Amino acid sequence: xxxxxxxxxxxxxxxxxxxxxxxxxxxxxxxxxxxxxxxxxxxxxxxxxxxxxxxxxxxxxxxxxxxxxxxxxxxxxxxxxxxxxxxxxxxxxxxxxxxxxxxxxxxxxxxxxxxxxxxxxxxxxxxxxxxxxxxxxxxxxxxxxxxxxxxxxxxxxxxx
Amino acid sequence: xxxxxxxxxxxxxxxxxxxxxxxxxxxxxxxxxxxxxxxxxxxxxxxxxxxxxxxxxxxxxxxxxxxxxxxxxxxxxxxxxxxxxxxxxxxxxxxxxxxxxxxxxxxxxxxxxxxxxxxxxxxxxxxxxxxxxxxxxxxxxxxxxxxxxxxxxxxxxxxxxxxxxxxxxxxxxxxxxxxxxxxxxxxxxxxxxxxxxxxxxxxxxxxxxxxxxxxxxxxxxxxxxxxxxxxxxxxxxxxxxxxxxxxxxxxxxx
Numbered sequence: 001x002x003x004x005x006x007x008x009x010x011x012x013x014x015x016x017x018x019x020x021x022x023x024x025x026x027x028x029x030x031x032x033x034x035x036x037x038x039x040x041x042x043x044x045x046x047x048x049x050x051x052x053x054x055x056x057x058x059x060x061x062x063x064x065x066x067x068x069x070x071x072x073x074x075x076x077x078x079x080x081x082x083x084x085x086x087x088x089x090x091x092x093x094x095x096x097x098x099x100x101x102x103x104x105x106x107x108x109x110x111x112x113x114x115x116x117x118x119x120x121x122x123x124x125x126x127x128x129x130x131x132x133x134x135x136x137x138x139x140x141x142x143x144x145x146x147x148x149x150x151x152x153x154x155x156x157x158x159x160x
Numbered sequence: 161x162x163x164x165x166x167x168x169x170x171x172x173x174x175x176x177x178x179x180x181x182x183x184x185x186x187x188x189x190x191x192x193x194x195x196x197x198x199x200x201x202x203x204x205x206x207x208x209x210x211x212x213x214x215x216x217x218x219x220x221x222x223x224x225x226x227x228x229x230x231x232x233x234x235x236x237x238x239x240x241x242x243x244x245x246x247x248x249x250x251x252x253x254x255x256x257x258x259x260x261x262x263x264x265x266x267x268x269x270x271x272x273x274x275x276x277x278x279x280x281x282x283x284x285x286x287x288x289x290x291x292x293x294x295x296x297x298x299x300x301x302x303x304x305x306x307x308x309x310x311x312x313x314x315x316x317x318x319x320x321x322x323x324x325x326x327x328x329x330x331x332x333x334x335x336x337x338x339x340x341x342x343x344x345x346x347x348x349x350x351x352x353x354x355x356x357x358x359x360x361x362x363x364x365x366x367x368x369x370x371x372x373x374x375x376x377x378x379x380x381x382x383x384x385x386x387x388x389x390x391x392x393x394x395x396x397x398x399x400x401x402x403x404x405x406x407x408x409x410x411x412x413x414x
Contacts (some may be wrong), residue, residue: 004164017258024385029168049208049209049212049295050212050213050215050216050295051208051209051211051212051213051215052211052212053208053212079287080216080284080287080288080291081286081287081288081289081290081291083285083287083291083294084291106320132199133198134198134199135202135298135302136198136201136202136203136205136206136298137201137205138201140205140208140209140300144198146200158298160294
């Protein structure tokens with residue numbers, strides 16, 4: 001049985017991100033493209049951060065997922081350009097993050113990159129009266145905040 | 161014998177990758193030893209970014225050389241003289257002040273360097289530079305904020321920053337060392353003219369020091385040689401720790 005490019009894209013879009021399982025690798029922008037060459041499938045992915053330790057796990061999951069569908073000849077390519085950005089995440093994905101307890105990234109700008117997101121809101125109570133605890137959190141893509149209104153600590157997905 | 165352009169690009173990629181690798185390895189030493197939990201996480205996060213960057217640059221370096229070495233072969237099976245990292249990266253962590261100041265110097269350098277490398281005619285360099293630049297922007301912010309706090313903090317923290325400065329300043333000149341390789345690659349539009357980076361770097365460090373109540377040293381005595389493989393004694397010790405496993409058990413996997 002042959003699979004179309006569209007079949008494979010929708011199949012791979014089911015794979016959740018290993019660190020943030022509420023959004024898929026496609027919503028996160030890690031899955032870049034799929035090419036079908038006869039029996040062979042070439043999947044191109046890009047890392048969020050250079051050192052993201054989840055890349056190997058994602059590669060394995062792609063292979064397993066396609067293997068389950070009888071696709072044996074799979075090549076997973078890693079590209080660095082065009083460079084990954086949180087701007088590739090749509091509003092729906094951002095809302096999923098918020099519901100999961102992670103403050104979603106704002107619009108990307110150089111100013112945000114150097115001085116931090118201007119408007120970070122608590123994912124629980126919505127207050128923007130928040131305090132940055134650390135630029136670096138539990139994963140490379142997140143910063144650590146505390147909400148001054150409801151006193152809850154929370155992760156923020158850094159705009160990148 | 162003249163080197164081919166690919167060999168020169170490979171050498172240039174090694175320099176960039178080696179600096180990230182050695183600094184990343186150094187910062188990894190803080191794991192479990194950070195002064196507070198958030199800093200333990202921050203320093204190791206930065207380490208992770210750096211090692212990720214080095215993997216990409218070393219892989220590229222290996223792909224262009226005749227021996228076609230992999231990233232692992234380059235990282236684990238070269239001796240100190242074959243490493244091209246900047247001398248500052250291999251300097252010991254010292255106390256937290258010394259680690260922060262080393263971060264400020266190198267991250268600020270990388271920030272302006274990668275910003276310019278984005279324009280490289282070598283597409284791989286341009287792509288990797290764009291990615292690394294965004295990550296380094298966070299590293300600069302982290303080191304800058306701590307430099308303000310420690311420099312303009314208590315007498316003790318200010319003393320520690322001054323001590324760190326006296327330990328590290330003489331290695332800052334090595335960041336900007338260039339040789340024939342640079343000359344050729346700059347002409348080709350591939351490499352970055354470090355004279356330009358130096359201007360931006362000095363301006364930024366002067367600004368940060370002013371706010372941190374630290375005095376910018378006018379001492380121009382510098383120890384250089386990283387790109388030539390002339391390292392300080394500290395590199396050998398790092399490599400011993402980093403390389404012992406793959407060298408004792410070649411081909412080991414887990």
